Amino acid sequence: MIIALAGKGGVGKSTISSQLIRLLSRDGVVLAVDADPNSNLCDKLGMEPLGSVGELRNDIVNNPDIVPAGISKQEYVANHVRQIISEEGNVDLLVMGRPQGQGCYCFVNGVMKDCLAKIIPVYDNVVIDNEAGMEHLSRKTLPRTDAIVFVSDPTRTGIKTASRLSGIVDEVSIDAGRRILVINNVAGPADSLLSYAAELGFEDVFLMPHDEYIVRSAVESECLDIPSDTEFGKALAVLAESLTGK
Ligand SMILES: Nc1ncnc2c1ncn2[C@@H]1O[C@H](COP(=O)(O)OP(=O)(O)O)[C@@H](O)[C@H]1O
Numbered sequence: 195m196i197i198a199l200a201g202k203g204g205v206g207k208s209t210i211s212s213q214l215i216r217l218l219s220r221d222g223v224v225l226a227v228d229a230d231p232n233s234n235l236c237d238k239l240g241m242e243p244l245g246s247v248g249e250l251r252n253d254i255v256n257n258p259d260i261v262p263a264g265i266s267k268q269e270y271v272a273n274h275v276r277q278i279i280s281e282e283g284n285v286d287l288l289v290m291g292r293p294q295g296q297g298c299y300c301f302v303n304g305v306m307k308d309c310l311a312k313i314i315p316v317y318d319n320v321v322i323d324n325e326a327g328m329e330h331l332s333r334k335t336l337p338r339t340d341a342i343v344f345v346s347d348p349t350r351t352g353i354k355t356a357s358r359l360s361g362i363v364d365e366v367s368i369d370a371g372r373r374i375l376v377i378n379n380v381a382g383p384a385d386s387l388l389s390y391a392a393e394l395g396f397e398d399v400f401l402m403p404h405d406e407y408i409v410r411s412a413v414e415s416e417c418l419d420i421p422s423d424t425e426f427g428k429a430l431a432v433l434a435e436s437l438t439g440k
């Protein structure tokens with residue numbers, strides 16, 4: 195199951211991604227893809243990145259001699275991508291890193307895409323924490339998804355933004371699978387937001403409550419492990435169940 199999370203900054207993508215990764219990792223190995231250069235997914239998971247796809251790509255573009263004679267770029271990338279994946283328990287972490295700089299990236303992007311397309315299906319579940327612009331999805335560096343979870347704050351403006359992002363997915367014709375709207379950080383009645391979401395065409399909508407545990411925890415630590423018996427933990431379990439069908 196390949197699940198991508200998308201939404202504007204600060205709506206809770208990394209919070210939900212990290213907890214979904216923790217939950218799914220109880221059943222098998224999960225590939226956590228940090229596709230937001232400004233993200234803190236690693237910190238929330240308490241993991242150390244070992245490098246990034248962006249650094250690897252820049253190394254090859256800026257210093258082609260880095261690839262030893264007799265080894266194809268394909269082989270070089272395949273070996274090195276494996277080396278930058280950090281592992282802890284049932285979670286493997288892949289960091290995409292900064293977007294590309296100046297220079298000719300087409301070839302290396304193609305190589306990278308092929309390499310990721312081989313790695314990703316090996317995992318039981320893949321969770322991709324995207325940045326607001328969804329660069330890796332729209333450039334198709336990352337493959338098709340089974341579900342995209344658009345995360346919004348509990349405002350009409352947020353839901354409109356999520357709908358716009360869903361429109362971008364249509365424009366770049368990503369094979370997205372199921373589209374889900376998660377309205378996060380809900381602290382009051384949500385009926386009006388739910389009808390607005392329905393008006394904008396979202397049929398699959400989940401609410402995640404505002405959780406004081408998350409607020410308190412963020413003061414004490416960057417790592418986040420929300421207990422399953424909190425309201426947020428229960429809502430997350432409902433979302434995970436719907437996503438995986440388990
Ligand atoms: N349900 C929630 N209840 C309380 N605080 C939340 C909730 N979801 C997210 N937050 C807080 O909101 C902030 C932004 O969340 P984050 O997951 O980093 O957003 P994003 O990855 O979309 O930029 C963080 O400080 C996080 O602790």
Ligand SMILES: [Mg+2]
Pocket residue numbers: 207208209230232233234235323
């Ligand atoms: Mg984030």
